[in-house]
Amino acid sequence: MDQKVLSVMIADDHTIVRAGIAALLTHYAGFEVIGEANNGVEAVEMYRTHRPDVVLMDLRMPEMGGVAAITQIKSINSNAAVVILTTFDGDEDIYRGMKAGAKGYVLKDAKPDELIDCIKAVNRGQNYIPSNVAAKLVNRFASLELTDRETEILTHVANGESNKRIASNLEITEGTVKTHIATILGKLDATSRTEAVAIARRRGLIED
Numbered sequence: 001m002d003q004k005v006l007s008v009m010i011a012d013d014h015t016i017v018r019a020g021i022a023a024l025l026t027h028y029a030g031f032e033v034i035g036e037a038n039n040g041v042e043a044v045e046m047y048r049t050h051r052p053d054v055v056l057m058d059l060r061m062p063e064m065g066g067v068a069a070i071t072q073i074k075s076i077n078s079n080a081a082v083v084i085l086t087t088f089d090g091d092e093d094i095y096r097g098m099k100a101g102a103k104g105y106v107l108k109d110a111k112p113d114e115l116i117d118c119i120k121a122v123n124r125g126q127n128y129i130p131s132n133v134a135a136k137l138v139n140r141f142a143s144l145e146l147t148d149r150e151t152e153i154l155t156h157v158a159n160g161e162s163n164k165r166i167a168s169n170l171e172i173t174e175g176t177v178k179t180h181i182a183t184i185l186g187k188l189d190a191t192s193r194t195e196a197v198a199i200a201r202r203r204g205l206i207e208d
Contacts, residue, residue: 006123009035009052011043011069013061017108019084021056024112029117038065042074047080054119057102059086059093067096074101081122085115094133094202105129110195146187146205154178155206158197 008031012016020034025031034050037043039061047055055073056080068083072103073080079096080128083104095104103122106115114130121128148152156166163181181193182208190196 001067005030005032006054006119007032007034007050007052008054008056008057008119009033009037009043009046009050011037011066012056012058012063013038013057015188017058021115024115028116038062039074040069043069044076051077053081053123055080055082056085056119057082057097059084059097059172067100070097070100070102071169081125083118083122083128096204098129105130105133107133129139146184146200150180150184151205153177154184154196154200156207157181157193158200195197 002019008025010021010033012018012021015038022033022036024064025033034052035046037046042065043055043057043061043140044064049101057066057070064072066086068085070082070084073082078101080101080181081104082094082102083106084102085108086107091107097105104118104127106118106128112132118128153166156169161169163174167177170177181196183192185191185196188196190198197206
């Protein structure tokens with residue numbers, strides 16, 4: 001019996017990345033790239049039209065990011081098999097992607113065989129999470145989550161703003177800002193504003 005050819009869609013805003021992945025998949029028997037999307041909006045529409053077996057989804061793209069695109073694709077088909085393929089390994093990125101419904105997570109510097117194994121696994125309905133990624137996901141579940149306001153304040157801190165400036169921009173008191181920052185330091189287990197920003201960037205809580 002002939003092996004079923006798996007249809008794959010690639011969503012990434014870098015043309016050379018899409019071309020490289022497509023070339024890699026054509027090197028292996030049993031795969032067919034049926035679409036390449038430049039952003040999340042294109043990815044959702046392309047999925048709606050082609051219904052591929054597996055979607056390879058970058059997290060950070062223009063117009064609509066990967067997490068939002070995964071959410072919309074899962075609303076179209078709750079059984080959609082989506083693999084996050086990204087350069088980012090911050091635990092917040094992993095958490096948001098998997099929470100949205102992704103079944104696999106592979107870094108772009110992974111070996112080709114790892115990507116192939118991942119695609120086959122999620123097509124079978126299995127989850128595929130490398131051990132180092134799984135460890136970060138466990139840490140994310142165990143950590144305390146920042147509120148939207150705390151994330152907003154931390155972003156201002158990352159921009160080098162003083163407590164007074166943050167208070168003025170957000171129309172709150174300077175004392176409230178200090179209270180929020182103290183809470184942020186506690187949640188991130190940081191000893192300073194600088195360390196809190198570094199931890200948040202590493203985990204993907206705020207963008208560089």
